[in-house]
Amino acid sequence: MYVHETRLRVRYGETDRMGFVYYGDYAEYYEVGRVEALRALGHPYGELEEQGVQxxxxxxxxxxHRPARYDDLLTVRTTITELPAVRIHFRYEVLGPDGTLxxxxxxxxxxxxxxxxxxxxAPEELVKALEPYFPSAS
Known part of the structure; x- marks a missing residue:
């Protein structure tokens, strides 16, 4: 498994009237997590797009489980759960400032x-970059 963590702070515009992060904004947090996870592997989205990959x-x-609030510093833990083929699977955990899920x-x-x-x-170079994190698959 490949695991990467990204931190981000909740902005005021991402909260609803109750002061909680609007549920739809979490999808953007997951996107930040996966984009940064791929960047850390040496395969930023921009380069994939230049190679003709969407x-x-x-x-x-x-x-x-629990709401995040304005100005919370969150951790987005992104996990690639298996080597990609035609599809790639990501799992995310968003943790609050105290590590609460x-x-x-x-x-x-x-x-x-x-x-x-x-x-x-999947591009061969991306699969090769992930192989060390999946020793039983090699």
Whole structure:
């Protein structure tokens, strides 16, 4: 498993009238987590796009436990749970300032050829960068 942590602070505009982070904004937090996880592996989204690879979200599942509030410093823990093929699976945990689990989610994204709009295999370089984190798969 590959695990990466990103920290971000809740902005005022991300909160609702109750003072909680609006539920829809968590999807953006997950996006930040996965973009930074791939960047840390040496494969930023921009480079994937330059190679003609797109990564649309196929599905998103979320379970909320506790709310985050304005100005909280959150940790988004992003886990790639298996080596990618045509799809890549991410799991997320959003932790509050004290480490409390606020919510957990998962997404599945599909590697798509930008020219044809058809699914394609994950770039070989990305798979190779992930292989050390999955020793039993090598």
């Amino acid at each position: 990564l649309p979200v196929r599905d998103l599942h979320v379970t909320y 606020l919510n957990e989610a998962s997404t599945t994204l599909v590697f798509v050829d930008a020219a044809t709009g058809r699914p394609k295999r």
